[in-house]
Amino acid sequence: MATSARSRAVPLLVARRGARSARSFSSESSSSYSKLTTGFSSRISNVQESFFYPVDRVVVNVPATTANLGPGFDSFGFALDVWNRVIVQKSDRFEMVVEGEGEGRISLTEDNLVVQCVRKVLHSLGKEMPPLRFECQNAVPPTRGMGSSSAALVAGLAAGLALGGKDVTTPANKKLLLQLAANEEGHADNVAPAIYGGFQIAFNAEGHWITQRVHIPDGLQCVLFIPDDEMPTTEARAVLPAKIDRKDAIFNIARASMLINCFATSQFDPLRMAMEDRLHQQYRKHMFPFEPIIKDALEAGAHGAFLSGAGPTVLAITGGVGIANVGSDTMSQFLAEVVSDAMVSSAARLGVRGTAHIATPSYFGLHSNGYDRDGEQLW
Template sequence: MRETASPTVRVIVPATTANLGPGFDTLGMALDLYNHVELTETGEGFVVDVEGEGAASIPRNESNIVLRVVRQVYELAGRKPAGLRLRLRNEIPVARGLGSSAAALVGGAVAANELCGNCLSDQEILEIVTSFEGHPDNVAPALFGGVVVSAMIAEGDRTEVVSRKIPPPYGMRAIVAIPDFPLATKRARNALPAVVPFKDAVFNVSRTSMVILAFIHNDWDLLAKVMEDRLHQPYREPLIPGMGDVFSAAREAGALAAVLSGAGPTLIAFARENTAEVAQAMEETFARHGVSCVTKELKPCAVGAKVI
């Protein structure tokens, strides 16, 4: 008698860069670098396998946060699996500001939902994963792709995550300079002040609005003028040697703008051309500050998490 194969789902999820300069905890963009998640229903027990980026530091027991989100999806779907095998193959660097945890969580949630018959909506998946991540700026573009604007709105005893997707400018390239050291999000958050000057808040509101308009209208000239920030980058700069100089070098080499990717330490420059020159300038400038880095040329990714 032929044995019945265990149900298996495979999902790929893009990396993301959050904030995009002034859009702190609000804007995020998907990039064409991927984590792969495979989930299989088994007869008994819970097993986690990890390979690739961060494999040595990721738990392989029931404390694994991706397994936890998987089990929550099953619970909400009214299912109790006897066992699960979770396989994570990570191409996105861990703790570098490229949304590795959001990608893994989204992949786990989407895979679990697929095995449960897709009984949960995309909105429910968004809110489940956001509850694990704390904010949606990486989660939403990992799930939906493109550039996503998100907000968390309190309604009684629950918080709704509202998000809207817009296209990135056609022909954009993202040059990421990934330093050889990690930066925990908690440490980067602890560097931020409890209050900021009113004028800095107004500055960021205006720039965020303009960045969104620049994306919608494919307005490169506008984007080059408004991707500035006063709410988080100045306070995180001491954590990343040479950050300001790398920004300047990238722009001098032809980038339209250069910003901190998420909480860092990865720096990201946006350009239409001269991408090799921009990458070289970023590497050389980091090196002068004693930082070794890897550069990659990525493209905005229009598609989010995808069952393959």
């Protein structure tokens, strides 16, 4: 009976995490959080989840994300093929290990964001967090505008749901994960693609976070210039005005609409106009001189370029040549490297140190594997 139940269990998904330094949770009451964690359930899903074997170890992967895309402030974002991995395993004592990006500076204590997320979800499910060992393997640079904090939120929350017996692969529980993560973040432009992958448009409607996928043109590549210096999101948001001019709102509405049409119809050329912005980038240029880097990227052949998230990373769109398969020949990579060199040279003239990376969008969001005490894979 137990064996057949195990074989029929629907895969329990966990999250990945972009480990980041500790931060405080929102002030949402534990009772309202517990109510939200209940989510949508049915008799069948409750029965199925009752068959799940206890998870002893969870391996969670989550992608980097880029948000805003120019005019889509707090609304647009897509996943990048750059991943963080978190391994959570039951142990006889708490332990935190961080490797890669953030090593030596991310909190190794229980105030780490991933640990906080796991504890909060388990508490909302009426469970105490057992002693756990956390191993974070990070490729996403923290506080660079590539969604590291959103990755940490998604990873920790999803891991907590899985450890609490929730099947995070179902649409209902993925929606629940989105609600939890977006409520903590305050917007869903990064967490939505971290969960669902691809290009997502996200907004809040009557207390519910809604997201919908947009087509990404074949052959699109992303050239990222990642400065060595960080830009804390809180500081970047603090410089934004409380009100904007109507003409600036109209400017962004038109370009955001054109941007969606460009992606939906695989038009690359208009992106240089469609990725212009007047809601956030102009107010942040005194914090980091990104405008010359964008200009030089466009002159080198990029279709469009923008400040990724709150910055300071600058992302340029290239690709869409030949048969639009970046792995079919060297042309796409060659053109992306030309843009990369132009961005690095531009930054050097400005006295800005950093590195470049060429990535592709990820059509997949969080994925994970779970193992029992004997090391047998459960999903």
